[in-house]
Amino acid sequence: MYSKLVPLNIPSGWAIVHNAFGNEDPLIRDGGIVNSHFYNENLLLIQPIRFEGTSSTVDPVGYTLKLGWYPHANPYGSYRFTLSKGDIENPVFQYESRERETIRRVIERCFQLITQGVEAENIEPEIHADAKTIEKNQRIFSGTRKRIVDDKKSVNKKNRLTYSQVGYYWPVYYEVSNIIYLEPKSNKVRDDMIAPDNKKL
Incomplete structure (x- = not known):
């Protein structure tokens, strides 16, 4: 749908239900973000695929990765990433950041942990431990x-x-x-x- 999307390394077996995670800085005018299609509460939704014979459907009891910008089109907002398992209303953990690159790394790290078979209750401490290095030195010589x-x-x-x-x-x-x-x-x-x-x- 959009050409300027953040590149994500997504393993096989996942369905990108919706993707508007834009690789574009916010354009601010009159106190709001003009390019709100990249800065709203529904930016990314990824769910696992369950194969049933020759057909496949989204697994309702698997993990769900969801991303949005909160508050909607607010220049003082931030990305909010949630990882849920089964019930999307009760996330396993939640992570917020204003940096696209940080969020991208967190999403890809989630895929790595899930693929490695890490239990749901152990994903949050793993991500927060990794975040200390994820958030450092992203642009070492840009000030x-x-x-x-x-x-x-x-x-x-x-x-x-x-x-x-x-x-x-x-x-x-x-x-x-x-x-x-x-x-x-x-x-x-x-x-x-x-x-x-x-x-x-």
Whole structure:
């Protein structure tokens, strides 16, 4: 239905009942998300297939993977992923994040655990344990933008990293932090030098 969908590695034996998990950033206008077809409460529904002779149907007692954006079309919302078994109203566990890549990894990890035969009650602790590494270092060298005013009072923007983006790569963090600063300082940085009051102590 949509061409810009997040690529998912889904094993055989599963039916994609609905997929609008878009690989597109939200377009915000007048306090709402314009491309709400990618940011609503019904983005993804995947269920297992049960084979009966030469035909196949969706297994009503198997796992159900469901994804939505809550609240609907709200720029301050987040993805909510739920994994249920049998009763869709009573999920095995629920996971929320604003990052598409994090949600993609959680979904694929769920498939891995289910395929490995991990029991339903053990999936939640496995996912939350994995999430500590899933959420770290997704875009290690992409940072937020820092406004810097040079001596000529012109405004420039430069990338800076945060510790959460560098994570456990402390040697990289040490080197980069001497060039790109973690906290906003007085705007006394020129392109060709580092002012003393911008140094990270």
